[in-house]
Amino acid sequence: MRNRTLHPALPGPGLKFLLLVGLLSLPMSACWESPSGPAAAPPGRVLIIAVDGATFRVIGPMMKSGQLPNFQALAQQGASGAIRSHQPLLSPRVWTSVATGKAPPNHGIENWIQKDGTGGVRLYTSLDRKGHALWNIVSESKEDVGVVNWLMTHPPEKIQGVMISDFAFPSISERRLDLAQSFGEKMVGVTDVAVRRPEDFEAGVVYPASWATRFSSWLDEPAPLTRIKNPFEAESLQESEETQEYLAQVFRNDVLSARAALAIEEELRPSLLMVYLPGIDRVSHFIWAGQEPRSIYPESMRLSLEEHRRQHQALRDYYAHVDELIGLLSENYGPNDLVIVLSDHGFEAGGQPDSQNPLPGIHESDRALNGIFFARGRGVPAGYRVKASEISVNDITPTVLAWRSLPIARNMQGKPVDFIQTKPLRFRPSYDGSPIERVKEEKPATEKEILEQLKSLGYVSETCDPDDTTMACGGPALEEAP
Numbered sequence: 501m502r503n504r505t506l507h508p509a510l511p512g513p514g515l516k517f518l519l520l521v522g523l524l525s526l527p528m529s530a531c532w533e534s535p536s537g538p539a540a541a542p543p544g545r546v547l548i549i550a551v552d553g554a555t556f557r558v559i560g561p562m563m564k565s566g567q568l569p570n571f572q573a574l575a576q577q578g579a580s581g582a583i584r585s586h587q588p589l590l591s592p593r594v595w596t597s598v599a600t601g602k603a604p605p606n607h608g609i610e611n612w613i614q615k616d617g618t619g620g621v622r623l624y625t626s627l628d629r630k631g632h633a634l635w636n637i638v639s640e641s642k643e644d645v646g647v648v649n650w651l652m653t654h655p656p657e658k659i660q661g662v663m664i665s666d667f668a669f670p671s672i673s674e675r676r677l678d679l680a681q682s683f684g685e686k687m688v689g690v691t692d693v694a695v696r697r698p699e700d701f702e703a704g705v706v707y708p709a710s711w712a713t714r715f716s717s718w719l720d721e722p723a724p725l726t727r728i729k730n731p732f733e734a735e736s737l738q739e740s741e742e743t744q745e746y747l748a749q750v751f752r753n754d755v756l757s758a759r760a761a762l763a764i765e766e767e768l769r770p771s772l773l774m775v776y777l778p779g780i781d782r783v784s785h786f787i788w789a790g791q792e793p794r795s796i797y798p799e800s801m802r803l804s805l806e807e808h809r810r811q812h813q814a815l816r817d818y819y820a821h822v823d824e825l826i827g828l829l830s831e832n833y834g835p836n837d838l839v840i841v842l843s844d845h846g847f848e849a850g851g852q853p854d855s856q857n858p859l860p861g862i863h864e865s866d867r868a869l870n871g872i873f874f875a876r877g878r879g880v881p882a883g884y885r886v887k888a889s890e891i892s893v894n895d896i897t898p899t900v901l902a903w904r905s906l907p908i909a910r911n912m913q914g915k916p917v918d919f920i921q922t923k924p925l926r927f928r929p930s931y932d933g934s935p936i937e938r939v940k941e942e943k944p945a946t947e948k949e950i951l952e953q954l955k956s957l958g959y960v961s962e963t964c965d966p967d968d969t970t971m972a973c974g975g976p977a978l979e980e981a982p
């Protein structure tokens with residue numbers, strides 16, 4: 501299945517229209533206000549921007565020359581420095597540690613794929629995560645949460661707020677299967693490399709379904725969010741056209757991720773917003789050689805001077821683009837809030853060249869162990885330089901909990917960092933008792949859910965039967981629904 505679409509979670513076009521009209525004509529506050537009202541969130545709101553693979557090796561020099569004003573502002577107004585990750589540097593395990601406060605054996609997501617016990621492999625999914633993530637904890641305290649594109653969030657979880665899973669993004673599920681296949685081929689004890697699709701692979705990709713409709717409307721949105729042009733649409737940086745198009749899509753997906761987060765921010769003003777931007781990592785795997793001196797490579801493999809210049813510039817343009825996205829995403833967050841920007845590891849030269857990628861960038865050795873960390877807001881000292889080993893990826897969730905005056909779970913391996921001021925710490929054994937509900941493959945139920953929403957908002961008559969296809973009850977769209 502190569503061209504997976506959003507359709508499993510989407511209502512028919514007529515119903516989409518009705519829903520859109522309904523939402524647009526309602527005052528926003530009436531639409532999405534949390535039951536307890538805006539006054540219920542006095543401790544300040546939290547924004548976490550996850551920038552996979554971002555490193556000070558690029559950010560450092562660019563900040564010095566004034567090319568990353570938003571990173572610069574974060575460093576001046578708050579804390580900045582290296583964050584310690586853990587080996588092996590595989591993004592799903594690290595980002596799940598960030599989101600849970602737990603080490604990988606404790607949260608259960610150890611890799612992209614796992615052996616399925618019959619000689620084959622299967623993808624990890626959100627169903628494999630043991631226990632609660634930060635978004636479950638805040639959602640259970642009856643506050644709105646937004647989660648966009650976070651790794652291993654498919655199938656999405658029914659939180660109070662919006663979860664746009666990583667599989668909502670174009671070509672990601674297919675890419676994940678391809679990746680699983682190539683990892684499976686190298687795994688000891690795997691005899692059948694055909695990747696098994698996990699349970700609920702075909703589930704809806706966005707929760708609630710009404711946001712799937714809005715999300716799909718942005719897929720072809722041409723308006724750029726920043727002044728930076730997509731460097732992979734502008735000129736040829738890769739010999740392979742397929743790779744070039746993949747990298748162009750990576751850039752578009754980061755824009756989509758930011759666009760979705762901005763929409764959630766505008767409508768919900770959630771207590772917690774977590775947005776994942778994978779682009780820097782994905783692109784660095786292909787054009788990292790432009791950041792290294794040409795002389796580290798054997799002469800026969802070196803980029804030409806012109807190729808080196810172009811790849812160097814393209815990655816720096818990408819960082820400048822992410823810097824602007826950070827500015828846009830964080831502009832609503834004031835001194836009483838907490839903004840965190842971090843990465844899961846750095847980058848280094850090396851790896852096995854292949855036909856698609858003769859000079860790959862990688863993150864394997866301890867040279868790539870440290871990611872970036874920036875935080876500003878209430879309780880964060882301005883201009884603070886984070887000391888070596890002062891913060892690890894496991895510490896983000898406990899730090900945010902402490903900052904929000906919520907108890908820290910004793911079954912978390914991380915701890916709140918000392919340099920961010922919090923109220924006296926409270927503890928509890930665990931958050932993991934309550935069940936986590938996830939989106940399943942239930943199209944008719946999902947559509948019914950949307951009708952119920954419309955009814956509750958007063959756009960569809962209470963007397964409508966779900967099977968009634970007259971205009972007053974949802975219009976001709978329902979005829980298209982199965």
Ligand SMILES: [Zn+2]
Pocket residue numbers: 553591781782785863
């Ligand atoms: Zn990577």
